[in-house]
Amino acid sequence: MRGGAVSAGIRTRRGRSGADGAAGRTGPRRLPRGWGGVGAMAVACVLALAFVLLLPRAGAHGDGPGRDGGGSGRGSAAADEHCTAPEQQTLAPSGADGPTISAIKARRGEKRKLIVGVDQNSYRWGYRNPNNARAELEGFDIDLVHRIAQDILGDPDAVQFKAIPTNQRVPAIQEGRVDMVVRTMTISCSRLDEVAFSAPYFRTGQQVLAPRSSAITGYDASLAHQKVCSAAGSTANSRLTEDRGTGRLPASTDISLTVPNQLDCLVRLQLGEADAVVTDGALAASQAAQDPTVTLKGAPFTTEYYGVAMKKDADDLVRRVNQILVQYRASGWQASYDTWLSATLGTDATASRPPAPTYRRTS
Numbered sequence: 123m124r125g126g127a128v129s130a131g132i133r134t135r136r137g138r139s140g141a142d143g144a145a146g147r148t149g150p151r152r153l154p155r156g157w158g159g160v161g162a163m164a165v166a167c168v169l170a171l172a173f174v175l176l177l178p179r180a181g182a183h184g185d186g187p188g189r190d191g192g193g194s195g196r197g198s199a200a201a202d203e204h205c206t207a208p209e210q211q212t213l214a215p216s217g218a219d220g221p222t223i224s225a226i227k228a229r230r231g232e233k234r235k236l237i238v239g240v241d242q243n244s245y246r247w248g249y250r251n252p253n254n255a256r257a258e259l260e261g262f263d264i265d266l267v268h269r270i271a272q273d274i275l276g277d278p279d280a281v282q283f284k285a286i287p288t289n290q291r292v293p294a295i296q297e298g299r300v301d302m303v304v305r306t307m308t309i310s311c312s313r314l315d316e317v318a319f320s321a322p323y324f325r326t327g328q329q330v331l332a333p334r335s336s337a338i339t340g341y342d343a344s345l346a347h348q349k350v351c352s353a354a355g356s357t358a359n360s361r362l363t364e365d366r367g368t369g370r371l372p373a374s375t376d377i378s379l380t381v382p383n384q385l386d387c388l389v390r391l392q393l394g395e396a397d398a399v400v401t402d403g404a405l406a407a408s409q410a411a412q413d414p415t416v417t418l419k420g421a422p423f424t425t426e427y428y429g430v431a432m433k434k435d436a437d438d439l440v441r442r443v444n445q446i447l448v449q450y451r452a453s454g455w456q457a458s459y460d461t462w463l464s465a466t467l468g469t470d471a472t473a474s475r476p477p478a479p480t481y482r483r484t485s
Contacts, residue, residue: 209477222437236271237281240259240263247261269446270443289382291305312360322427324476325477326403328400332391332398336397346375350377351386353380361400385409404474408463430447456471459471
């Protein structure tokens with residue numbers, strides 16, 4: 123079945139580009155025109171609500187704050203003197219199979235799929251395109267998932283996607299509900315205590331999203347007496363808590379509003395229930411593209427990296443994904459960026475391209 127082997131009969135569309143030919147794909151598909159604005163946002167929310175009933179939602183229970191285990195990289199490093207440069211704490215690449223990969227390959231029939239936790243409502247990352255009659259999952263993260271499935275199982279469509287709320291990413295991995303999570307997940311020191319990460323596949327930083335008409339100027343004193351929304355278990359939420367405690371953020375800033383999924387913050391902003399959102403700049407830029415009444419305020423105030431998250435003892439899978447990423451950075455990454463992210467982050471991908479990987483973890 124083309125478009126990806128998926129749960130509950132929902133399909134995903136793979137991109138097309140000659141750069142991906144070696145992986146059995148022809149690269150990312152061009153985005154349709156006309157997607158943007160509040161009207162499109164409403165359509166996307168309706169679609170997300172409808173399809174969440176069909177797409178298995180890993181850990182739909184227990185969406186309380188902190189379940190994701192995610193602290194900000196900087197804050198965790200300060201708390202743990204032994205953790206430095208968390209994006210470098212990963213294993214060297216290898217193409218060899220081990221117990222984890224062998225177990226994946228041993229699945230038979232319709233179950234012979236890579237089980238991956240993703241988002242289904244992050245525009246251009248992992249989302250359902252309302253201009254597509256089949257509402258297939260598309261985006262930058264989805265392209266990477268197909269590439270991993272191609273390498274491990276020989277079929278880019280051999281994937282079972284599971285919708286994972288932001289604050290359920292770590293539990294879904296730890297409880298074995300997914301083989302990995304590819305969902306704009308920041309590599310941080312605190313998360314390294316709970317899951318293993320690949321080398322980085324994207325560079326970003328925390329940023330403020332607010333209405334264009336707002337007097338908010340960025341992550342600064344202008345947030346005094348403002349209500350700021352963040353996703354529970356996110357690096358943004360941890361950073362807000364830390365910075366208000368240390369005085370970097372005004373004590374009067376209200377950071378009590380947390381939501382299970384980061385996109386919910388945009389809805390709260392549109393409803394007037396929040397004054398600003400703090401999230402990864404890459405995600406914030408995509409949300410600003412959905413709603414022209416909001417915009418990024420100020421520059422990023424952290425440097426963070428997205429990685430593929432897996433179980434701590436899945437060493438062979440971590441090494442294999444790192445091997446795939448070496449190849450993907452050379453052929454595939456840029457084509458996917460051009461299709462999904464260049465419109466919101468700019469045609470020059472230098473600021474988003476991850477650094478040359480360093481593999482400091484030995485076991």
